[in-house]
Amino acid sequence: MKELLTSERWMNELDLARISKLNAPFPPELDAALDNAEFIKPQDIPADVVTMNSLFTIVETESGSTNKLMLCYPSDAEPAKGYISVLSPVGASLLGRKAGTVAQWATPNGEQHFAVVKEILFQPEASGDYTT
Template sequence: MPSHSPERTLTQLDVTRLSRRLQNNKSSLLIDWLDVATVVEATEVPADLITMNTLFTVEDLPSGETKTLRLCYPEDADPAQGSISVLSPVGASLLGLNVGDTAVWHSPQGKEHMAVVKQVLFQPEASGDYAL
């Protein structure tokens, strides 16, 4: 299991979709999360959990800067607009976290970054959309 990792909860649909995308990518950190996460049905997901297409805020540590992000698939990623790919180091570190959890990831240069999940603004499952 990756270090500095809180327990993760993922929806069965997210696991299925991401597993298909990762079939040929054996080096992704996300593979580790998929292997150790608690998997639940979309109807059982707590409203403060980051799932695919969730809009949320994080507080960067130690700067205290707050950012609004959306976790998305690579084809929808636009980091300048806050849409973060789940296959990026920061995206993979956020998937399956709850409000109050701390995400830890490393930049391509090896620098460690941390951010606390502050608020979930929109989660598809909480809105009754189980197919996003």
């Protein structure tokens, strides 16, 4: 599993610019994503990478449960509906992850969770939307 955890991360430059303007503290997972990501133009992002406003499924390694999530900005977050803020530990840990890789995050009580990005169902960049 360690090999998957240290896999490459990609982020498009527009997502970086927008995230950088958010006026809120970043969780450690987001700092790690920004420190370890390769920043590229939106049109060059691989279609199997979680970007902002992507819809995807994850499989939690502890329980085996599958969840459909959308990575969004804080103003659009509705965790009960699967809209996960990039400023949440889980959202930040998924940003830039490629399908098939593992994300790791800590809950508020310090418990570690792991999930595999199973499939990208929709990615704005893959559909030709480079500005959303």
